[in-house]
Amino acid sequence: METQHHPLVVPELRGPSGGPDELLASEAQIEKEELEPWGGTLFGEWFHVLGPKQSVTGEYIYTGEVFNNAHGGIKTSGATAYRGNIDIVFSIDMNEAVGIEGGTFFIYGENNHGRSITTDYVGDYQTLSNLDADPFTQISEYWWMQEFGEGDVWFKIGKQDANADFCALDLAGDFVGSSFGVIPNVPMPTFPTPGMGIAGFARWSDSLLLKGGIYDGNPRGGTWGLNELGKYGHFAIFEAAWEPRFGAEGQLTGVYRFGAWRHSGEVEHVDGSGETRQGNHGFYMAFDQLVFREGNDPETDQGLGLFFQLGWAPEQYNEINRYYGCGLNYKGFFEGRDEDYIGLGWAYTQWGPTIHEISGHTYESVVELYYLCQLTDSIVLQPDFQFIANPGGVDARDCLAIGLRFEIAL
Structure with a gap:
């Protein structure tokens, strides 16, 4: 299973596509963050702005979490596991550094360590933590x-995480469950194995962004992305994002994403016949919509947003035929806690009819509730509760997992 982790980097480091708080952010907040981008870090600007003409910016994040399987799943005895992730990100403004206007070079190093609660204790298909992976140290992206022009057209080339630009929800960015980050039947190169690729973006109008990308079809983790490049085909994706x-x-801002993908590699039919075909495909939708901003004031960033996901892939050669997800996210729900978030989400995977007839797999359903507490400008604490019905899809015991995540921006 591929999962997705979004490091807490300043949005500018990820490119013009923006960051996870874009929908709720007021104009005043955006202007403040542009003037003081490192105000939310432990050590401040001196630790992050480097190099000639201050052309290099860095971000350093440590994320840790402890989860316990309190009920059901594989087993509950000793079912507590810790996992941590270190993100080190550098972005170089190539205009300031060497005079190439509009150019940016980005490099992202990552270390992931700890144990998997999904593998050892829960057995869920969707992977309850988006940090979950075999331990590794690697250059995840470069x-x-x-x-070009006024910034309405741009491209990225190199080793990259496709989920940073495609199939991603803004309002689901703080959920721990993996499916809220990347739809589980969209086989894109993402955490923990980003891949070599090229992606292009064009802002067609103020409310319409078009994007497309083509990536290595089966990247290997722990490498520079060039090992066996293209050996197993390529993954292509197109997305139109309407921003009313x-x-x-x-x-009341929103983003409505409609996407389609195709993998050119060989894929085996799921009926056990051994028959294969060339190519796989599918489509998805991912909607964010702010439905309430406190006081109807466009200058406040507190309010309620809703999101929805759908993913479809042919049942003849995909385990997961359909996926549905939805949820809500409220910033500043409690009086005096204006920077805190509370979120409730539901994620549902459905195995296809052929798989069901052969192995009995049916569905897996996840309900997640979290509260993100902004302890200081640079430290957040996030209790998380997940109820997983039918983990793994085959008459498994329903599971309750309880966790606590923290993030420190150095």
Whole structure:
């Protein structure tokens, strides 16, 4: 299973596509973050702005979590596991560094360590933590981004995480469950194995962004992305993102993403016949919509947002035929806790009819509730509760997992 982890990097380091708080952010907040981008870090600007003409910016994040399987699943005895992840990110403004206007070079090193609660104790298909992976240390991404004109057209080339630009929800970015980050039947190169690729983006209008990418079809982790490049085909994806604004003052922002993908590699039919075919495909939708901003004030970043996901792939050669996800996210729900988030989400995977007839797999359903507490500008603490019905899809005991995640921005 591939999972996805979004490091807490400043949005500018990820490119013009923006960051996870984009929907709720007010104009005043955006301007403040542009003026003081390192205000939410432990050591401040001196630790992050480096190099000639201050052309190099860095971000350093430690994320840790402890989860316990309190009920059901594989076993509950000794079912507590710790996992941590270190993100080290550098972005170089190539205009300041060497005079290439509109150019940015990005490199991202990562260390992941600890034990898997999914593998050892729960047995869920969707993977309850988006940090879950075999321990590794690697250069996860390195790419060049080039903007043209006024920044309405740009491309990225190099080893990259496709989920940073495609099939990603803004309002689900703080959920721990993997499916809220990447739809489980979209086989894109993402954490923990990003891949070599090229992606292009064009802002067609103020409310429409078009994007497409082509990536290595089966990247290997722990490498520079060049090992066996293209040996197992390629993964291509296209997405159209509509970004409307509703309300009298346009205060209710939204993003509606419609995407399709194709993998050119050989795929085996799931009926056990051994028959194969060349190519796999599918489509997805991922919607974010802010439905309430406190006081209907476009200058506040507190309010309620809803999200929805759908993924489809042919049941003849994909284990998961359909996926559905939805949820809500509220910033500033409790009085005096304006920077805290509370979220409730549901993720549902459905095995295809052929798989069901052969092995009995049916569905797996996850309900997640979290509360993200902003302890200081640079430290967050996040209790998390997940109820997993039918983990693994075959008459397994329903599971309750309880966890606590923390993140420190150095």
